[in-house]
Structure formats: C-alpha cells, structure tokens
Amino acid sequence: MIPIISIVGKSDSGKTTLIEKLLPELTRRGYRVATVKHDIHGFEVDREGKDSWRHKQAGAHTVVISSPEKIALIRDVEKDLTLDEIRRRWIQDVDLILSEGYKKDVQPKIEVFRKEKHKKLLCTKRDSLVAIVSSQKFSVGVPCFPLEDMKGLSNFIEKEFLKSKEEKEVSLRVDGRTIPMTPFVRGFLTKTVKGMLSSLKGCKTFQRIEIRIEE
Template sequence: MKGATDPPIVSVVGFSGAGKTTLLEKLIHELADRGYRVGSIKHDVHGFEMDKPGKDSWRHKHAGASTTVLSSPHQIGMVMDVDHDHDPDELKKFFRNVDIILTEGYKQGDKPKLEVFRHGVHEEPLCRNDDRLIALISDTHVELGVPHFLLNDIKGIADFLISNFNLVPGVGHRERGHAGVPLNFEPCQMTG
C-alpha cells in the first residue's frame, strides 16, 4: 500500500532515439530549479557496468563482494547483485528524500507514463493503446486523448506534473526528516 509520504513515480518511455534522456535531463533541471527534489531511475534491460576496471570498488566486486558501496562526503553509490529485474516500487526504498521519482524506461510497467515520440524516428507512438499514458511529448501532434506537449515545452511538462501529482517543493525531504541532514541507510534485502 502506498504510504502518505511515498513520492509519485512517473515513467518516461519511448522508442530508442526519441529523446527520453535529453527530455529527462531538462525536466529534472527545471523541477530542481523550482525547489523540487527529484529522484531518477534509469532502467537498462541489457545490464551495465557502473564501476571502472581496476578501481578499488571494482576490485572488491570482482573479488566476490555481493554488494559494494562507494562513499564520499558528497555522494553514495552502490552496486548489488540481484536475483531479478526490480520494478520502481521495489527501488523506491532508496529514495527517502525526494518529491517525485522519474524513470527512464519501464515501458511495460504499471506507472503513469509520459511518452516521448518523434514522428521521423517511428511511425506510431509506443503507448497508443496504453491506459497508463498521461501525456504525449512530441514534435508533431498526435491525438491520443491525453495532454500533448512539444519537446521543448519543459516548463509546461513540469507544470503538468506539479498539478497532476499535487507536488509541493521540498515536502518529500521534510516529511522524511532529511532536510539537509545526512541520509541514514537502513539494511534492506533485494530479493524476489
């Protein structure tokens, strides 16, 4: 069950080359400039290597550590072996100080979706028949029965999210007790 302080999770989806990463980068910047704390999840079905070969943390991981945490005074990073592909609801426990979580990917997921669509890249929108689509962001008008934004209307998209999810800047981190204090991680288990 969704808790009172759980941030909304919105997935930005679309075909490869549509501009999802660029849109997310601009949208995160716009929301952050307005005082919102934004979390992001990049879904990669192909796997990834976050660390650099030869670095100490890479060596720890490749020696057999199931979880490796990189820690500095300003950032924390973690690489953990998992037994399945985790959905945003399973990952939200890592976001205790945000007002909204934006994901890139999870096109098959059950979260509200913003689709980025470029007519020159693909003929039809990915989410034409998806009832979780809440807005289309594109370079051409396509009638799907949801609000439509041009690719460069970042302020309009931000306004839409703020209104649609009743966002208030900083509510997430104040309600969770993290207004500028270090984040305290609690042990968790990532199992299926």
C-alpha cells in the first residue's frame, strides 16, 4: 500500500513551501510522489466558459479533461473523503503520497512550526505526529529537522516509509478490504503468480501485476 504522510501546521507555517522543497529531493532519489491538497472551503479548478466547465454546468457528474501530456478529473463527492479513500480510488503507480493539511486524518504527520508565528505545536504523538520541521528544538519524542534540511528529512522519510527499489510490494484486497498476509503467504503468492505468468506468451517481463476476480 502506498504510504501517506500529511504535512500539517497552523496558518502561514510554510506547509506548501516545505512540500516544494521536499519534492525535488525525493524525485532526485528516484521516487514518484503524489500530492493531495485539502481545501475545507471548496474550490474550482475549471474556468468559466470552457467546454469542460459547460459540461459540468449542464449536469455531468464526472468530467475528464485529457491531453497527450496530462489528465484531470472533476467529480462530485458526497462527503469530505479521507486520504485512504482518495488513495484507494484515484492514486496509483507512485511510491509516496504527501498531503497538505488533513490534520484530523489518521495518517502519519510531519508538522511545520515557526516560533515567530505560533506559540505551541498543533499535534502530538497521539495525533500520529512522526516528525517536526522547525528552527526550534522540541522534546516530544519525535525527530526535529531544521527548516532547510531537506536531505535529513528525506533520509528520515526514506528509512521510515519507503522501501528500497529492490523490494516489491504485494497486497491482497477482497471486497475493498486489505487482507493481512504473513511473509510465507506473501512469498508463496508471489512465486505462484510469477511462475504462472512465465508460461504465458507476452509475460516474460513486467513491472506490475493485477489480478481481479469477480463472483
């Protein structure tokens, strides 16, 4: 399952700036990163008068804008989705998800703190706080990184949340639920599926395997 880390902090703490500085270091190391921005006030990504905007205004539940370089999806939702729901429904083929906000979500959090703007931390370890980025030192049981130390922060993320390129993730989902597997079962499943595929035409090499069985 793709790991998620929420970058949290009070207003004007520098959450977006941290993500902007962190992304180049992680991508330089070969990781593919997705980002999710939480906006509790609502937002519009389309421009009034454009064809896709007209589709939505006419009643389309989902609008997809596609080009040779990128794709965008605009979709109505009935509630504020959790990060896990967003991950399961729409994010694939990445190594890490960084979210901005989502301070009430259960995912691990890195808090950005600026002592000149705020008096106390927003989160504690009970809120799934795993690290702090600040010019101030804290003794709260989690590592604290200077505001400009993207290498140190990336080392921490890499060690705690990212697997090496040689390791392959195997997951089993039944009716939308992730089923825990012991190392033996995971290894047995991997070898069995790979052995089966090796006998099929066009399956000698692959990057990702997906099997879907419906009753």
